[in-house]
Amino acid sequence: MSQKQSKENKARLQIIIKQASNHLGVRPGSLVVGDLRDQMAREMLKGVEEAVLQNDKKAPYYILVTARKHAIADRTVKTTIIVMREKPPRMLGTMLFYVDNQRSKIERLWVLPLDIPRPDSIISDIAVPEIGEAGKSMPLLH
Numbered sequence: 001m002s003q004k005q006s007k008e009n010k011a012r013l014q015i016i017i018k019q020a021s022n023h024l025g026v027r028p029g030s031l032v033v034g035d036l037r038d039q040m041a042r043e044m045l046k047g048v049e050e051a052v053l054q055n056d057k058k059a060p061y062y063i064l065v066t067a068r069k070h071a072i073a074d075r076t077v078k079t080t081i082i083v084m085r086e087k088p089p090r091m092l093g094t095m096l097f098y099v100d101n102q103r104s105k106i107e108r109l110w111v112l113p114l115d116i117p118r119p120d121s122i123i124s125d126i127a128v129p130e131i132g133e134a135g136k137s138m139p140l141l142h
Helices: 003-024 036-054 129-135
Strands: 061-069 077-084 094-100 105-111
Touching: 003 036, 003 094, 003 105, 036 061, 036 077, 036 094
Parallel strands: none
Antiparallel strands: 061 077, 061 094, 094 105
């Protein structure tokens, strides 16, 4: 790869990283002391940036970001970043980006909360078999 191509490639990747930081509402490298949400977004941006850089030469792809309570460490959130060739189904607790490195584009497709707030009065202890059956085909993320 020539120096000119390398500079163009680096500039193209920087455009994607800047767009991702705008989607997450943070500036790379900036720090807002005491703001947990911004710090978590910065950590996600690092992971998204790493995924973009590792998949630089590949065809358009999706980046799925999940946030879950850590299974062992109490009060810890585990963020997982998965690069996918096909668009996954919508899942609670996820963000999805579509990335086209060749066009220097990243698009946020969704941000879904971990759970949908609902009043306690509508929660039931009764199992619904149809919902269990429908859930068998859903992917699980740990």
